[in-house]
Amino acid sequence: MHASVRPAVSLNITPSQTGAIGREPIAALPMRMNISELNFFYGPKQVLFDIGMGVAASKVTALIGPSGCGKSTLLRTLNRMHETVRNARLKGEILLDGQSILAQDVTQLRRRVGMVFQRPNPFPKSIFENVAYGLRINGSKLPISEAVEKSLRHAALWDEVKDHLQKSAYELSGGQQQRLCIARALAVEPEVLLLDEPCSALDPISTAKIEELLVQLKDLCTIVTVTHNMQQAARISDFTAFLLTGQLIEFSPTPQLFTTPGDARTEAYITGRFG
Amino acid sequence: MAATTSVPSASPISGSRSFVRRLREGDEVARLITFLFAVSVVLVTLLLIFALWQGSALARHKFGLQFFFTRVWDPIAEQFGALPFIYGTLMTATVSLVIAVPLGIGAAIFLAELASARLSDALEFFIDLLAAVPSVIYGLLGVFIVVPLMRDYVQPGLKATLGFLPLFSGPAYGVGFLTAGIVLAIMVIPYIISVSREVLMSVPRDQREAALGLGSTRWESTWKVVVPFARTGIMGSIFLALARALGETMAVTMVIGNTPTISASLFSPGYTIAAVIANEFTEATGDLYLQALVELGLVLFLLTFLLNGLARLLIVITSQRGSGTAHA
Amino acid sequence: MSPRLRWRKFVSGFMLAMTGVCALVAVSVLFFILGYLVYHGGTSINWSFFTKLPTPVGETGGGMANAIVGSAKLLLAASLLGVPIGFLGAIYLAEFSGSKVAFVVRYAADLLNGVPSIVIGIFAYSLVVLPFKHFSTLAGGFALGLMMVPITLRSTEEFLLAVPRALREAAMALGASKWKTIVTVIVPAAYRGILTAVLLAFARVAGETAPLLFTAFGNRYWSPGWNQPTASLPVMIFTYAVAPYEDWHRQAWAAGLVLLGLILVINIVARAILARGIAVPRA
Numbered sequence: 001m002h003a004s005v006r007p008a009v010s011l012n013i014t015p016s017q018t019g020a021i022g023r024e025p026i027a028a029l030p031m032r033m034n035i036s037e038l039n040f041f042y043g044p045k046q047v048l049f050d051i052g053m054g055v056a057a058s059k060v061t062a063l064i065g066p067s068g069c070g071k072s073t074l075l076r077t078l079n080r081m082h083e084t085v086r087n088a089r090l091k092g093e094i095l096l097d098g099q100s101i102l103a104q105d106v107t108q109l110r111r112r113v114g115m116v117f118q119r120p121n122p123f124p125k126s127i128f129e130n131v132a133y134g135l136r137i138n139g140s141k142l143p144i145s146e147a148v149e150k151s152l153r154h155a156a157l158w159d160e161v162k163d164h165l166q167k168s169a170y171e172l173s174g175g176q177q178q179r180l181c182i183a184r185a186l187a188v189e190p191e192v193l194l195l196d197e198p199c200s201a202l203d204p205i206s207t208a209k210i211e212e213l214l215v216q217l218k219d220l221c222t223i224v225t226v227t228h229n230m231q232q233a234a235r236i237s238d239f240t241a242f243l244l245t246g247q248l249i250e251f252s253p254t255p256q257l258f259t260t261p262g263d264a265r266t267e268a269y270i271t272g273r274f275g
Numbered sequence: 276m277a278a279t280t281s282v283p284s285a286s287p288i289s290g291s292r293s294f295v296r297r298l299r300e301g302d303e304v305a306r307l308i309t310f311l312f313a314v315s316v317v318l319v320t321l322l323l324i325f326a327l328w329q330g331s332a333l334a335r336h337k338f339g340l341q342f343f344f345t346r347v348w349d350p351i352a353e354q355f356g357a358l359p360f361i362y363g364t365l366m367t368a369t370v371s372l373v374i375a376v377p378l379g380i381g382a383a384i385f386l387a388e389l390a391s392a393r394l395s396d397a398l399e400f401f402i403d404l405l406a407a408v409p410s411v412i413y414g415l416l417g418v419f420i421v422v423p424l425m426r427d428y429v430q431p432g433l434k435a436t437l438g439f440l441p442l443f444s445g446p447a448y449g450v451g452f453l454t455a456g457i458v459l460a461i462m463v464i465p466y467i468i469s470v471s472r473e474v475l476m477s478v479p480r481d482q483r484e485a486a487l488g489l490g491s492t493r494w495e496s497t498w499k500v501v502v503p504f505a506r507t508g509i510m511g512s513i514f515l516a517l518a519r520a521l522g523e524t525m526a527v528t529m530v531i532g533n534t535p536t537i538s539a540s541l542f543s544p545g546y547t548i549a550a551v552i553a554n555e556f557t558e559a560t561g562d563l564y565l566q567a568l569v570e571l572g573l574v575l576f577l578l579t580f581l582l583n584g585l586a587r588l589l590i591v592i593t594s595q596r597g598s599g600t601a602h603a
Numbered sequence: 604m605s606p607r608l609r610w611r612k613f614v615s616g617f618m619l620a621m622t623g624v625c626a627l628v629a630v631s632v633l634f635f636i637l638g639y640l641v642y643h644g645g646t647s648i649n650w651s652f653f654t655k656l657p658t659p660v661g662e663t664g665g666g667m668a669n670a671i672v673g674s675a676k677l678l679l680a681a682s683l684l685g686v687p688i689g690f691l692g693a694i695y696l697a698e699f700s701g702s703k704v705a706f707v708v709r710y711a712a713d714l715l716n717g718v719p720s721i722v723i724g725i726f727a728y729s730l731v732v733l734p735f736k737h738f739s740t741l742a743g744g745f746a747l748g749l750m751m752v753p754i755t756l757r758s759t760e761e762f763l764l765a766v767p768r769a770l771r772e773a774a775m776a777l778g779a780s781k782w783k784t785i786v787t788v789i790v791p792a793a794y795r796g797i798l799t800a801v802l803l804a805f806a807r808v809a810g811e812t813a814p815l816l817f818t819a820f821g822n823r824y825w826s827p828g829w830n831q832p833t834a835s836l837p838v839m840i841f842t843y844a845v846a847p848y849e850d851w852h853r854q855a856w857a858a859g860l861v862l863l864g865l866i867l868v869i870n871i872v873a874r875a876i877l878a879r880g881i882a883v884p885r886a
Contacts (some may be wrong), residue, residue, distance in 0.1 A: 081484060086391065105604055107612065111490030121481040124504050134489035137499070139607060181485070188489060283768035305782040308694035311707045312688050316752060320711040321716070326729045381625030389619055390626070398630055400874070405633045407870045408863060409810025411837045415844050416639060418850070424707045484758050522719025524813040527842060549721045549813070556817045557724070572725045576718060583717035593834075 004106065032057040032192055032222040033078065038092035040073060040246075042085070047073055048246045051092070055192070060214060060223040062237035064230060066274065069243040075194050079113040080106050082107045087156070096192070111138055114190035114221075118197045120177035122169035122184070127161050130169050130180055134188040147187060154220060155183035156213050175206025183212065186220070193217065195225040199232070211236050230270055234258050242266045317399035321446035324576075331570035333563055342570065348535045348551075348562070357574065359535035363452070363545035367527060368520040370456025370541065371463055376513055378460075379467030380502075383509075386468070387475035388497050389485075399472065414529035417458045422449040422530055425457075430542055433578075445540040450532040458526050463516035470515060474508030474593050475501060508593030513575035516584035518579045524549040548575045640863055644856030652857055657823050657834075663850040667858055669825050673740070673833035674809070677819060680744025680829070681751055681808055686801055688748075690756025696756075697763035698785055709757070716753035723749055724814035732818060738832035743819025747808040754804035762796030763789060795876055802873035806866045812837035836862050 003243060033055035040048035048070050055061050056077075063071040073082070080101060084086040096103045101109050111134070122130050131148045133186070138172075140147050157179040169180055178198060185193060188208040195214070199207040214223055215236050227233050233240050234254060241251040242263075250257060250266045261267045334355065345356020382402075386395045426449030437443045440560070478501050486496035502509070530542020533554060548571045559565040604612075627835055651666045658665030692712075696705050727746035766789050774784040790797070819833045821842065826833035836858055843855035 079488060081488065084480075084487065086486060105608070105612075107490050107492055108439065108604065108608060110488055115484075115488035117481045117485060117488075119481065121485050123482065123485070123500055133486070134498070137495055137611070138490050184485075185489065301782045302780050305785070306695070306699045309691045309699060313692035313695040313700065313704070315688060316692055316708055316715065316756065317711040319749065319752075320715050323715070323723075323726045326726050327722070330725070330729050364717055378625045379626060381622040382629045385619075385622035385626040389622065398626060399635050401630045403874075404867060404870055405629070407806060407810075407866055408633075408636060408835060409812070409866065411810065411812045411844075412636065412640075412842050412859050412863050415840060415855060416636060418844050419643070419856075420639060461632055464632075468629060492611050492615035495611065498618070506853070518717060522721070524719070524721045525837075529841070529845060549719060552721050552725070553813055553816055554809045556728075557820070569729075572722045576722050579719055580714065581719055583713070587713070 029059070030057045031055060032097065034093075034095040035074075035078075035222075036093045036095075038074075038077065038090070038094065040070075040077060040082070040091075041089040042089040048077075051248045053241055053248060053251045055222060055224055056239060057222050058218050059238040060218050060225065060236055061239045061241065062233035063224065063226045063241050063243060064228070064233050064269075065243035065249075066269065067228070068245075070246040071243050072196055073240075074243065075196055075224060078192070078194055079110050079115055081110075081115065099166075111159050112190055113192045113194060114185035114188065116178070116181050116185050116193065116195045116198050119201045120174055120181050122172075122177050122180050123175065126166045127169050127170065128165040129171070129181060131183050131187050134184060138188055151183040151187040153180045154186050154217065156209065156216075157183055173206070175202050175209060178202060178206065178210060179213070182210070182217075186217075186256050191222055192222045192224065195223065197226050197228060200228065207232075230258075242269060244269070311331050326337060327573040327576055329360050329415050331566050334566040335526075336569040337563065338567075338570075342567075343574075346537060350555075353561070353563055355563070357548075357571060359537050360546055360551050360571060361549040361574070362537045363531065364521055364547040364549070366452050366545065367455045367459055367531065367547060368517055370452060371459035371520050372513065372517060374457060374460035375464045375467055375516060379464045379512075379516070380471055380509060382464070383468045383471035383475055384497060384502070386472045388493075388501065395472070399469065402465045402468050406469070408462075410462070410523060410525040410530075413462055413526040417454065417526055417530040421458060422454055425449045425451075425454045434542075440543050441490050441539040445538070445542050446533070447542040448544070450530050451540075451542050451544045452531070452538075455527050455531040455545070455547075456541070456562055458530055459520045459523055462523060462526060463519050466513045466516045466519060470512035470590065471505070472510045474505040474512070474590070477508075477593075478504045505593060507589050511586045511589030511593065514589065518582040518586065521582070522549060522575060522579050523547075526554050548572075636863070637867075639862040640856060643853075643858035644858070647853045647857035648860065652854070652861075656825070657839075661848065665854075667834070667836065667839055667854065669822060670834040670839040670858070671861075673819070673822070673826055674836040676740050676826075676829070676833065677743045677815070677835055678805065678809055679749055680741060681747035682801075682805060684745060684748025685751025685804065685808075686755055689752045689800075689804070690759055690797065692752075693756050693759035693763060694785060694790075695737070696760045698781065698789070709760075712753040712756045715749070716757075719813075720750065720811050721813040721816075724817055727814060727818045735830075737830070738818060738820035740819055740826060740829045740831065740833045741858045743815045743833065743835070744829075746814035746818045747811060748816070750808050750811065751804040754807060755800050758800030758803070759793075759797050762793040762800070766792045795879070799873045799877040802869050802876075806869040808872070809869070810837055810862060810866050812841050 003164050006206060007087060025069065031054040035054070036052045039046060040050040051074060052128055063075060065071050076082050077090055077094060078101075083089060096109070101113075123133060125133070128148055131151050132137065135147050137145050142150070149158060149162075152161065157176060160176060169177060172180060178201075182198075183254070199210055202210070214225065217223060225237070237254045239251070240254045240257045242249045242257065244265055250261060250263045252262065257266065259268060331554060338345070338355065342355070342357050343361065344358055345354070346358045347354045347356045348359060349355075386398055390398065426447065430447035430449070430453070433443045434447060482504055483496050483501050486500040487493075491499070527547050528550035531547065533546055533550060534544040535546045535551070536543055538545070552568050552572055556565070556568055559568055629820045651664065653666060653671060654668050655664070655666035656669055657667065692708065696708055700708070723746050726743050727749070731742035731745050770788055770792055771784060774788045779787070815835055815838050819835055819838070821838050822832050822834045840855050840862065843851035843858070
C-alpha cells in the first residue's frame with residue numbers, strides 16, 4: 001500500500017476534521033489505557049521522550065517505526081516488564097482503567113495486561129500445562145480443563161491439538177506454538193493483550209492465521225501490537241502510532257495515517273524512504 | 276601445505292608441496308611428535324584399565340560375583356567381601372547429596388536469578404576457590420572441628436529429638452556415616468553450584484518473562500519455569516557431585532571411623548571403598564589381599580566412569596535445548 | 604490484594620531470601636576454613652617449621668622441612684611429566700588432528716580426569732613401585748603428573764582453538780610453515796590461558812594425598828635423589844592429624860595453613876592472569 005504522491009500536508013489540521021494527530025486522545029471512544037508524559041531511561045541514556053497516547057478499548061492499536069525507535073520499549077512499559085532490566089527507569093504516568101499501573105501490585109497488573117513475545121516461547125511442558133500454567137498459579141473460576149479448552153478455542157488452536165493435549169509443546173510447529181502462547185496468555189482473561197512482533201519469526205501462512213485471530217480477539221480484550229510490517233498494521237489495526245527515535249511522531253486512526261499522514265516523517269516511513 | 280581456511284586435517288596434504296620440503300620445514304616432525312604425546316594419553320588410559328583388570332585377577336577368579344554380596348572382610352581368613360564398603364560409599368554419598376543438593380541449587384538460584392552480575396561473579400569466585408581446597412584440609416577440619424561438634428552437640432541433639440528413628444539410634448562417637456556425609460556435602464556443593472548456576476543463566480530470558488507476564492511472582496517464575504527448563508543440566512551437576520563424592524578418600528577416612536560395618540544408623544562408624552584402599556593397601560599381606568583391594572579400586576573406577584559419562588551427557592543435552600536445537 | 608496473592612508474595616519473598624541464605628552458607632565455608640587454619644596453625648608457623656626435620660615420635664619440636672622439599676620434588680617431577688604431554692598433546696588436537704583421533708584423545712583425557720585419585724595411586728603403584736620393589740619420589744611424581752595431564756590438555760586445547768582464525772591466516776599468508784605459525788603466533792596468543800591451565804593443574808595436584816600413600820609413601824628423614832620414598836606436605840598433614848599427639852596436631856594445622864595458602868595464592872594468580880587477557884574463553 002503506497003501513499004500517492006501529494007504535497008506534504010501541514011500540521012495545522014483540526015481534530016474535528018481528521019480525528020486526531022499527535023497527542024490528543026481520540027474523543028468519544030472509551031480508553032482502556034492512557035499514557036502521558038512518559039519518559040524512559042536505560043541508565044543515563046534516554047530512549048523514550050514525552051510519549052502521550054491512549055489505547056482504545058476493544059480495538060487493535062499498532063505501534064510502528066524503524067528498528068530502534070523504541071516501540072518495543074514502549075510496549076513493555078505497559079505491563080511493567082521493563083522492571084526485569086536492572087537500570088531501567090520510567091517517568092510519567094500510565095493508567096489502566098483510570099488507575100496508575102505503577103501504584104498497583106505488579107503481579108496483579110500482569111494478570112490484567114498479558115503479553116505474547118516475538119519468538120514463540122512455550123514452557124517445557126505439555127500443551128495442556130502450558131495453557132493451564134496461569135490458571136494454576138492465579139486460580140480459576142472455571143474448572144481448569146474447561147478454561148484450557150476455552151482459551152485454545154479463542155486462539156483457533158483447539159481443533160488442531162484437542163487430541164494431543166498431553167504432548168510436549170515443542171512438538172508443535174512455529175505458528176502453532178505462537179497460537180499456544182496466545183492461548184496461554186488468554187487463559188487468565190486479561191483486559192489488554194500486548195504482542196511484540198508476534199509474527200516476525202513465522203511463515204506467511206501462520207502469519208495470516210494470527211492476523212485473522214487478532215482481529216477476532218478484540219471483542220475479548222484490547223490489543224496492542226508492535227509490528228515492523230506496515231502492511232500488517234494497515235490490515236489489522238484500528239489505530240496506529242508511529243514512533244521515531246523515541247518520540248511519538250503521529251497517532252491516528254489507521255486508514256488516515258496510511259492515506260493522509262500528517263507528518264512528513266510518517267509519510268517518508270510509510271512510503272519506504274527509510275526504515 | 277594447505278594454506279587455506281579449512282580445518283586442519285589429519286590426512287596427508289597431497290599435491291602442492293613435496294614431502295621433503297614439508298619435512299625440512301619441520302611440520303611433519305612437529306605433527307609426529309605432538310601426535311605421539313596425544314596418543315600417549317590414550318595409551319596410558321588403556322594401560323590403567325588393564326592394570327586394574329589384571330591386578331585384580333586373583334580376587335575376581337576366587338570370589339566372582341559373590342564379592343559384591345559378601346559382608347565379611349577378614350584378611351586373616353582371606354575372606355574378602357565388598358558389601359560393607361559399597362554400602363558405606365553409597366550411604367555417605369547419599370547423605371552428602373541430601374544436604375548438598377538443596378543448598379547447592381538454592382545458592383545457584385540466588386547467583387543466577389537474584390544477584391547482580393557483579394555480586395554473582397564475586398561469589399562464584401569464592402565458590403571456585405572452595406572447590407580448590409584439597410581433601411586433606413577438609414579432613415583436618417573434619418577431625419578437629421566437625422567431629423567434636425557432632426559428638427558434643429549435633430548427635431546428642433538428634434538422638435534426643437529423633438532418636439526413635441533407626442537412622443538416629445545407637446551410640447554416637449562423633450565419627451560415622453553422618454559426619455562423613457556432612458563433610459562430603461561441603462566438598463561437593465561448589466560443583467553443584469557452578470554447574471547449576473551456568474545452566475540456569477543459559478535459560479532463555481523469554482521463558483522467565485513469559486512466566487512473569489502471566490502474573491507469576493518472582494519465585495514462581497524461577498521455580499516453576501526456569502528451574503524445570505534447566506532440570507537436565509542440574510541433574511548433570513548432581514551426577515558430577517556424586518561422582519566426586521564416591522571417589523573422595525582423605526576427608527572421608529579421617530572422619531568415618533574406618534570399621535567395615537553395615538548399619539542403618541547414621542551414627543555408626545563405617546568404611547568406604549576409597550578409605551579402605553587408602554588404609555590397608557600398604558599393609559596388605561599376600562597377593563589375594565592386595566588384589567581384593569585392587570578389585571575394589573576397579574569397582575570404584577567403573578562407578579565413577581558411568582556417573583561422569585551420564586553427567587556430561589545430561590549437561591550437553593541441556594545446552595542444546597537452550598539454543599533450541601533439541602526438543603524438550 | 605486478595606489473601607491468595609498476599610500469600611504467594613510472601614512465599615516468593617521468603618524462598619528468595621532462603622536462596623540468599625544458601626549462597627551465604629556456601630561462601631562462608633571458605634572463610635571458616637581459612638579462619639580455623641589461621642587460628643590454630645598461625646602461631647606454629649615459625650622458622651623451625653620450615654627448616655627442621657620431624658623429631659622422634661612423642662617428642663615435641665621439629666618441623667616439616669623434609670615434607671616441604673619432598674612436595675617440591677614431587678611437583679617438579681609431576682610437572683615435567685604432565686605439562687609436556689598436556690601441552691604438546693593439545694597442540695596436536697588443536698592444530699593437526701582429524702576429528703576421529705581428536706574425539707578419542709579427548710574422551711580418554713576426560714576419562715582420566717574422572718578417575719578417583721586413589722585409583723591413580725593403584726595404577727602408579729603397579730607401574731612404578733611394584734617392578735622396582737620400593738616406593739619412590741618418581742612413583743609419586745608419576746601419579747601426580749598423570750593427574751595434571753587431562754586438565755592441562757583440555758584447557759590448552761580450548762585456548763589454542765580460541766585464537767582467532769585471522770591470526771593464523773595472516774601468518775600463513777606470509778609463508779610461515781604450520782609449525783612456525785604455532786610457535787610464533789598461536790601459542791603466544793594463547794599463552795595467558797595456557798599458563799592459567801598449568802597453574803590450576805599444579806595447584807590441584809599440590810594438595811593431593813591419596814595417590815601418594817602408596818607411591819611416595821612417606822619418610823621421617825630427607826629423601827636423597829628420586830628413588831627413595833619421600834615425605835610430602837599433604838601426607839604429613841594426614842599422618843599427624845590422625846595421630847594422638849598434641850604437638851603433631853599443632854604442626855598439622857600449620858602445614859594445612861601453608862598448603863592451603865599456597866594453593867589459594869596459585870588459584871588467585873591464575874585467575875588474575877586470565878582475567879587480564881583479551882578475548883580468551885573462561886577456564
